[in-house]
Amino acid sequence: MWANPPGSRVRRRCVTGERLAGLQGRRCAGCDALKYCFSTADVSLTCFITSTPGEFEAPEADAQLTVLTRTTAPAMAPEGPIALDVVAHQRDLPHIKHVGEVGKTLALRRARTRGFTDAAFHDPQGRLSEGTIWNLAFWDGNTVNWPDADILPGATMQILQRQLSVLGVVQTTRPIRHGASLGQLAGVVMNPWTPGIAVTRIGESQLATDDDFTRLLHSAYERERLEPI
Helix, strand or coil: CEECCCCCEEECHHHHHHHHHHCCCCCCHHHHHHHHHCCCCCEEEEEEEEEECCCCCCCCCCCEEEEEEEEECCCCCCCCCEEEEEEECCCCCCCCCCCCCHHHHHHHHHHHHCCCCEEEEECCCCEEEEECCCEEEEECCCEEEEECCCCCCCHHHHHHHHHHHHCCCEEEEECCECCHHHHHCEEEEEECCEEEEEEEEECCEECCCCHHHHHHHHHHHHCCCEEEC
């Protein structure tokens, strides 16, 4: 989540609020206090929600929530295009954004030593799912193909799905497996840094090149209404 100078606006602020409340199944009162963290300069804002009691204890009543926020210099997306290693990995509670996923960091670091930019995951069924910090999307020249797997639907992914629908772009969700057939598709990664960075290679599979796909995603993203902070 990004913070900008007072009076500025962000896209899909509500997605972040819903996500912060999701793990506990109720609204987090601390979400309204996040505005306090917005500084006079652009920053990256990370928000952690913890509960008391913590891990390995069952609460006797409603858990008490604590909000910890951290601001750092604005995060910048890699320029791309990028290449992704392929790793067998399935996130715990994949539909929830949470911490404690050291495996993702390990996958990224191992990918770098193997000459890749980052890593993409495949599940026990061999389906591509998501990246370490990315959602994946593919393009066959006519249709946006979203991976059919257990993933976290990111805020940027949700924006694109809605705006692409408004534009009348055909979308489908289907199993996508790494292998020779990937060469018929163009691919991108996305997260709050960017609505699309081209992917040239996943594992040993070379992907098709289609700059129009990346431009389509960026154009769709820009259509999203900005909301006051």
